[in-house]
Structure formats: C-alpha cells, structure tokens
Amino acid sequence: MIKKIYQEGKEKMEQAVQALVKRYVKLRGDRARVELVADIKVDCYDSKMSIAQLANISTPDPHLIVIEPWDKSLIKNIEKAILVSDLGINPANDGNVIRLSIPPLSEERREKMAKILKEWAEESRVSVRNSRREVREELEKLEKEKEISEDERRRVEKDIQSLTDEFISKIDEIQNRKIKEIRQV
Numbered sequence: 199m200i201k202k203i204y205q206e207g208k209e210k211m212e213q214a215v216q217a218l219v220k221r222y223v224k225l226r227g228d229r230a231r232v233e234l235v236a237d238i239k240v241d242c243y244d245s246k247m248s249i250a251q252l253a254n255i256s257t258p259d260p261h262l263i264v265i266e267p268w269d270k271s272l273i274k275n276i277e278k279a280i281l282v283s284d285l286g287i288n289p290a291n292d293g294n295v296i297r298l299s300i301p302p303l304s305e306e307r308r309e310k311m312a313k314i315l316k317e318w319a320e321e322s323r324v325s326v327r328n329s330r331r332e333v334r335e336e337l338e339k340l341e342k343e344k345e346i347s348e349d350e351r352r353r354v355e356k357d358i359q360s361l362t363d364e365f366i367s368k369i370d371e372i373q374n375r376k377i378k379e380i381r382q383v
Contacts, residue, residue: 242275
C-alpha cells in the first residue's frame with residue numbers, strides 16, 4: 199500500500215516535469231524547430247489533424263521551416279491554421295510548399311519569454327508540491343486507520359521529500375537551460 203502511494207506520487211511528479219518540457223519545446227525561440235508547427239491542428243477531411251500528419255516538415259536552415267503537404271489541396275487549410283495559431287509568424291505559400299521565416303527575437307521579447315518560462319516552471323513546482331501533499335495526506339489517513347505506524351509514515355514522508363527536492367532541482371535545471379538558450383543572441 200505504501201509503495202503504491204509513493205509510486206503514484208512519483209508518477210505525478212514526473213508528469214509535471216514532462217509537461218513543462220513539452221511546453222518549453224513549443225515556445226518559439228530564435229531557431230526554427232519542427233516542434234513549433236507539428237502539433238498545430240488543421241481543419242481537413244471533416245476532422246482536425248495535426249500538420250505532422252498532413253505534411254513533411256523540415257528545417258533547411260536555422261531560420262526557416264518548410265511545410266510540404268502530401269495533398270496540395272490542403273495548403274490553404276494549413277496556412278489558415280498557422281495564421282490562427284499563437285505562433286505569430288506569417289506563412290509564405292507558393293502553391294507547393296509553405297515557408298515560415300523565423301525572425302530574430304528582440305531583447306525585449308527575450309526578456310518577456312524568460313518571464314513566461316519562469317512562470318511555467320513555478321506552475322510545475324507547485325504541481326510537484328501538490329503531489330507531495332497528496333502523498334502525505336494519504337499516509338496520515340493510513341496512520342489514523344492504524345494500517346501503518348508513525349515510524350513508517352515518517353520514513354515515507356522523508357523519502358517523498360527527497361524525491362520532491364530532486365524533481366524541483368530538475369525543474370530548476372530545465373528552466374535555467376531554456377532561459378540561457380532564449381537569451382543567447
């Protein structure tokens with residue numbers, strides 16, 4: 199029972215870190231990356247599909263993303279999806295491919311992005327701490343029901359605290375690395 203509670207808490211903490219990493223990957227920096235557009239949803243074939251499912255996406259140079267749809271009739275739909283996304287880049291369509299030129303970031307924009315990165319990291323830290331709190335509540339409940347001893351509860355609380363510290367430091371490391379990347383000119 200204790201192992202299950204501990205494992206569930208650990209999994210929730212891992213999910214918080216992975217969610218942060220996914221958010222960071224999608225944040226537009228100075229370099230062109232396939233991940234910036236891959237998950238944008240496009241209206242086609244009476245449903246919504248991601249660009250990655252509809253086209254070949256490449257980055258021939260650090261400031262250019264090229265999207266080549268397999269079905270050329272979808273080029274307008276893909277272009278429209280990019281325009282309504284929060285990417286903030288105007289697509290150039292030549293009838294066969296869509297080109298997205300990634301402009302360099304201004305210093306002001308870099309600082310705004312760094313602030314956003316810090317907010318997202320703090321949200322992940324809060325999520326990790328909430329997972330720790332949930333584990334502690336479960337342990338206290340088990341102790342009140344006389345299913346575990348006070349010593350067992352304290353031992354697991356100590357373990358979950360060290361796990362929390364480990365995940366918080368991972369978040370700090372990821373945040374610092376991304377901020378350094380964003381601020382790099």
